[in-house]
Amino acid sequence: MTLFIFKARKSQYPIHPLILSRRSLRVMSGEEMSDEELFPLFEAARWSPSFYNVQEWRFVYAKRNTRHWNKFFRLMNEKNQNWTSNASVLIVLLSNMYNTYKGNKSFIPSHSFDTGSAWMALALQCNAQNLVRIFL
Amino acid sequence: MTLFIFKARKSQYPIHPLILSRRSLRVMSGEEMSDEELFPLFEAARWSPSFYNVQEWRFVYAKRNTRHWNKFFRLMNEKNQNWTSNASVLIVLLSNMYNTYKGNKSFIPSHSFDTGSAWMALALQCNAQNLVRIFL
Numbered sequence: 001m002t003l004f005i006f007k008a009r010k011s012q013y014p015i016h017p018l019i020l021s022r023r024s025l026r027v028m029s030g031e032e033m034s035d036e037e038l039f040p041l042f043e044a045a046r047w048s049p050s051f052y053n054v055q056e057w058r059f060v061y062a063k064r065n066t067r068h069w070n071k072f073f074r075l076m077n078e079k080n081q082n083w084t085s086n087a088s089v090l091i092v093l094l095s096n097m098y099n100t101y102k103g104n105k106s107f108i109p110s111h112s113f114d115t116g117s118a119w120m121a122l123a124l125q126c127n128a129q130n131l132v133r134i135f136l
Numbered sequence: 137m138t139l140f141i142f143k144a145r146k147s148q149y150p151i152h153p154l155i156l157s158r159r160s161l162r163v164m165s166g167e168e169m170s171d172e173e174l175f176p177l178f179e180a181a182r183w184s185p186s187f188y189n190v191q192e193w194r195f196v197y198a199k200r201n202t203r204h205w206n207k208f209f210r211l212m213n214e215k216n217q218n219w220t221s222n223a224s225v226l227i228v229l230l231s232n233m234y235n236t237y238k239g240n241k242s243f244i245p246s247h248s249f250d251t252g253s254a255w256m257a258l259a260l261q262c263n264a265q266n267l268v269r270i271f272l
Binding site for chain 1: 147148149150151152154155156158160175176178179180183184185246248249250251252253254255256257259260261264
């Protein structure tokens with residue numbers, strides 16, 4: 001697969017095309033997404049490093065036209081609902097703020113940071129699967 | 137460049153080799169790193185999305201055998217100093233927790249998440265440059 005890099009996107013130093021071509025597009029087709037397309041996204045996130053390898057991120061999803069879609073959709077404000085109304089899948093990212101080890105509960109200072117890094121792996125995997133693309 | 141994927145590393149769903157091959161190795165050569173090798177890492181981070189595109193992450197670095205190295209090194213506890221004593225560069229990641237827009241200062245709820253995502257881009261760029269590799 002060839003990654004599409006928008007012409008205006010010029011990097012000051014050379015970087016991997018998977019990273020340079022990643023974009024946050026806000027127009028969606030609403031096409032149904034199969035599990036074969038969806039699950040590799042979570043798989044990519046799963047390989048991220050985390051605080052003592054606790055993997056405290058949680059990805060909860062609802063596909064369009066399924067039971068929980070509306071519940072997920074209503075979590076967003078109107079502005080975000082406007083551009084996600086045609087999304088194929090909505091994913092809520094959570095992070096567990098606490099780790100329990102041998103009965104001791106402790107705060108995970110990097111819980112949000114780790115979940116952000118896992119999210120980036122997911123976003124780049126979306127890009128690798130050509131799920132984010134432009135029709136010129 | 138061919139990415140090396142450790143044999144034991146099997147993904148349940150197919151993912152991009154750049155992501156699957158990323159590893160957190162803890163043995164370092166101490167070789168000097170040129171700016172040509174270092175700056176693309178920050179460049180990769182720079183293209184990450186953030187809260188209203190504020191780009192609130194800050195990457196502060198010290199190269200080995202330079203003036204600020206010791207200051208950076210002493211920020212770590214002994215355990216982390218053990219495996220970073222041969223690092224070529226130490227990078228401190230910071231995030232600005234506040235955004236000032238038209239004189240109004242507001243909290244950035246995703247500051248740590250955004251910085252984590254930028255970090256992952258940096259880590260994958262390290263991998264793309266073959267900076268993390270195994271000598272068998």
